Amino acid sequence: MNYEISSLCKAYMDFFPIGAAVNSSQIISDKELIINNFNSITPENELKFINTQPEEGVYSFDNADKIIDFAIENNMKVRGHTLICDNQTPDWVFKDKNGMAAERELVLERMKLYIQNIIEKYRNKVYCWDVVNEAIDDNDEILLRETRWKSCIGNDYIDKAFIFAHEADPNALLFYNDYNGEVDAKREKIYNLVKGMISRGVPIHGIGLQGHYDLHFPQLSDIRRTIEKIAELGIKIQITEMDISVFKFDDHSRNLTKPTPEMIKKQTELYEGIFAIFREYRDVISGVTLWGVTDAYTWRDDFPIKGRKDWPLLFNKDFSPKPALNSITHFYK
Numbered sequence: 444m445n446y447e448i449s450s451l452c453k454a455y456m457d458f459f460p461i462g463a464a465v466n467s468s469q470i471i472s473d474k475e476l477i478i479n480n481f482n483s484i485t486p487e488n489e490l491k492f493i494n495t496q497p498e499e500g501v502y503s504f505d506n507a508d509k510i511i512d513f514a515i516e517n518n519m520k521v522r523g524h525t526l527i528c529d530n531q532t533p534d535w536v537f538k539d540k541n542g543m544a545a546e547r548e549l550v551l552e553r554m555k556l557y558i559q560n561i562i563e564k565y566r567n568k569v570y571c572w573d574v575v576n577e578a579i580d581d582n583d584e585i586l587l588r589e590t591r592w593k594s595c596i597g598n599d600y601i602d603k604a605f606i607f608a609h610e611a612d613p614n615a616l617l618f619y620n621d622y623n624g625e626v627d628a629k630r631e632k633i634y635n636l637v638k639g640m641i642s643r644g645v646p647i648h649g650i651g652l653q654g655h656y657d658l659h660f661p662q663l664s665d666i667r668r669t670i671e672k673i674a675e676l677g678i679k680i681q682i683t684e685m686d687i688s689v690f691k692f693d694d695h696s697r698n699l700t701k702p703t704p705e706m707i708k709k710q711t712e713l714y715e716g717i718f719a720i721f722r723e724y725r726d727v728i729s730g731v732t733l734w735g736v737t738d739a740y741t742w743r744d745d746f747p748i749k750g751r752k753d754w755p756l757l758f759n760k761d762f763s764p765k766p767a768l769n770s771i772t773h774f775y776k
């Protein structure tokens with residue numbers, strides 16, 4: 444099949460790169476579709492701490508290398524995801540040799556070494572990094588999530604991660620990445636966190652809005668408000684992990700074998716409306732990445748409802764474009 448007509452990234456050439464998160468099997472199974480439609484790649488899990496250094500001093504970069512080599516061979520940009528995150532960081536990082544909670548200095552040293560190793564390894568290949576992921580608490584009253592990084596190092600773990608990353612590659616663009624930045628309280632917290640970093644001279648170049656949406660969340664007006672608020676900080680925005688679930692977050696339906704026509708209609712309208720906003724703000728948005736390629740494989744399956752299949756992306760599992768794909772490219776003739 445010829446996907447030239449639906450070449451997504453070509454339609455967005457004058458706006459921003461269009462990315463996909465992939466694993467090392469998809470670059471084989473979905474190869475043509477990826478090459479024809481995306482010009483940026485994010486390794487889905489392959490660069491995370493748990494996969495690159497599962498044990499102290501034991502490094503494993505094979506899967507990340509496969510994806511990054513694939514991207515470079517096909518002239519795609521690579522987003523590095525993600526350096527400092529609580530999820531998917533192995534426990535050894537936070538333990539001393541007696542198995543007790545490690546001291547600040549030891550964890551800082553491990554953080555620095557890890558960031559240095561990985562960034563230096565991919566220097567000139569990975570152009571930007573999600574340096575810290577999901578540090579903000581979902582409880583409105585609390586600013587920072589109680590991560591193991593925070594409990595060992597202290598609140599300045601975020602600043603430190605950015606400083607180490609900048610030292611390792613002064614040319615890399617450094618992002619703070621989080622979800623639900625469209626919710627009022629969280630938008631404020633992200634804004635204040637990053638504003639504080641900028642005022643302390645911490646090297647940060649952008650905010651990643653993950654963009655895990657669904658048919659009921661968020662409102663287009665909230666997306667617009669978030670983009671405008673971040674733009675006030677004078678730094679870039681990237682949409683880093685976009686998908687639109689056809690379910691309300693905690694909808695327990697497990698019996699669908701395909702999405703209903705109503706779901707597809709609403710999903711199409713949302714993709715169209717959201718991408719129209721992204722295009723409007725192309726001066727501040729420097730990339731939009733989808734969290735997957737086709738509906739055959741998505742982290743949304745089983746999350747947050749076990750046994751629930753979802754259809755949140757732009758391509759069907761047989762690689763045919765969904766109506767949503769047409770709705771975000773129809774402006775391009």
Ligand code: GLA
Pocket residue numbers: 487524525576622653684742
């Ligand atoms: C978050 C993380 C990603 C990934 C997704 C689920 O959004 O940032 O790394 O784990 O959840 O795939």
